Amino acid sequence: MAKLTKKTLLSTFESMLDEMPFDRITVRELAKRSDISTNGFYADFKNIYDLLEKWYLSRLNDWKEKNGESMDGEQHAFGVHDTVICPCS
DSSP: OHHHHHHHHHHHHHHHHHHSOGGGOOHHHHHHHHTOOHHHHHHHOSSHHHHHHHHHHHHHHHHHHHTTOOOOOHHHHHHHIIIIIOOOO
8 A cells, every 4th residue: 555655646746747846846735636645645755855856766767777777776876867867077
């Protein structure tokens, strides 16, 4: 059940990102749209920033799998972000 709740929250969060900027998304509205209580949200995530991080890592992992690469943990994920998504140097 918790896995389904987490998946629902992540999916709803992604839909909300398509509609509005991140700073306008609230836990209350996300829970309401997901038909999940705010307690259900906090059972899976510490706060909205924790959700953002989990969503980002999930999307990055999906991208890596689609492109034939495996993830070696969160530290590697942030290294990939620096070189692939945001080549700032």
